[in-house]
Amino acid sequence: MVEIGYGGLFMKSYLWVVLLIGLSPSLSAETVQVAPISVTEWKSVYGNVETRNRVPARARIGGTVTKLDVAEGDTVSAGARIAVIEDVKLTFQIDALDARLESLAARLATARSDLTRGEQLIERGVITNRRFEELQTAVDVLEGEISSLESERSVVEQQIKEGDVLAPGDGIVLSVPASLGSVSAPGEVIAEIGGGGTFLRLALPERHARNLSEGDRIEIEGAEGARNGTLAKVYPLIEGGRVQADVEVDGLDARFIGRRVLVRLPVGERKAILVPESTLSRNGGLDFVTVQSEDDLIRRVVVPGETLTRDGAKWREILTGLEPGDVVVTPDE
Incomplete structure (x- = not known):
């Protein structure tokens, strides 16, 4: 190296040495070799909180409703009197x-x-x-x-x-179409009872039906935080281009039947390149990772995708900028 006093050549050579020192791997730095990894592809849909059974309590005779013993939201047991119809x-x-x-x-x-x-x-x-x-x-x-x-x-x-309208089972009163003093015909619905526990009912595009199977793990996002559920049943009938499925969730809030809850479903798998979140740096609006070559380290511009959690650690999907076999350097803490 040629030194020329305190001129420009000396200063440029000094900066180049500093840059090499800054990019040289330290003894405590870790490396990760890039390889395609199978990741689960998720689809976010809304599910409705539903009761397992919806059974109407019907009038067995025609007449006038003279007593109405329940209202929406009441809990009833099987055989309890709901209303009285007199003829x-x-x-x-x-x-x-x-x-x-x-x-x-x-x-x-x-x-x-x-x-x-x-x-x-x-x-x-x-x-x-x-x-x-x-x-x-x-x-x-x-x-x-x-x-x-x-x-x-x-x-x-x-x-x-038979003028006494009885609850067909244990559950909660979802609706009461009849009113006191109204005239009811035989077979008319006086109240609708929901029972058998609660679950999430989903309506998914039929293209995802083949990728769903009973027992799949489902991620649910709510006000109380993320939780897991189990795909309990996939119905075989497709209506309007959608297939229905039921998800069982422990401790599901059943105060409001019909409430919508955001659900993430596994609809397939794909190959992706993942790197630890800590390997990414941002400068000038661009994202960089440090890649180790045969001789030195190179900062490479990449386009990151979504963040995934694997074994409790955060990883970032790289859409472009890395190839399988590249060695990514994890910076020191």
Whole structure:
């Protein structure tokens, strides 16, 4: 090296030496050889918080809603009364049947009295056997009519009991379409009950259906932080170009059914070049990594992609600027 006083050549040579010293690998520096790594490709979608079962509580008879015992958000148990529907015509039928039963009971009492007297008369030969058989037949006919009316009355009583709308299962009341005083037809929905626990229901584009399988790990992002779930079921029916899937999540907040939650699904794998996050530096709006060549170190411009977490450490995907086999130098702490 030629020194010329304190001139420009000496200063340029000095800066070159400093640059070489700054880029020379230290004893504690680490190197990472670049190689394509399989990474999971994720797709972010929204899932809805749903109950496993949605069962409507229906009216079994037609009539007027005279009692409504639940509101949206109430918790009910199987068999609990939800509402009462009354049909005044059934009450009139009961009154009419009771009146007919009373009349038949009076006639039956008279017929039985005539039969008892006939038994005494036939023993003395006052009446014929035919007349006695007629008395016995009259009693049998009246007893048969009374039995038929009693059965008919039991049917009407059962219809009145069916005016009680019962919860089909344990769960939470999601909606109550009926209102107090409204007229309901048989089979009309009085309330909708959600039960069987809660899960996330997803609707995914059908192109991702082949990449999903039950048991896959699902990442869920919420206000309480990231958590994991399990893909419990993939439905075989595709509607509108979308396939439905259910995700089970422990401790899922079920206060609001239908709430949307951001979910990340594994939809495939791809090859990517990853380097530790610490190997990247930024200068002048560009991203650099230090690459070790045969003779020295080179700062190379790269285009980074997303950040991934592997074994608890942060890695950065490099889209362009590195090739498989390159050795990247990790700077000292």
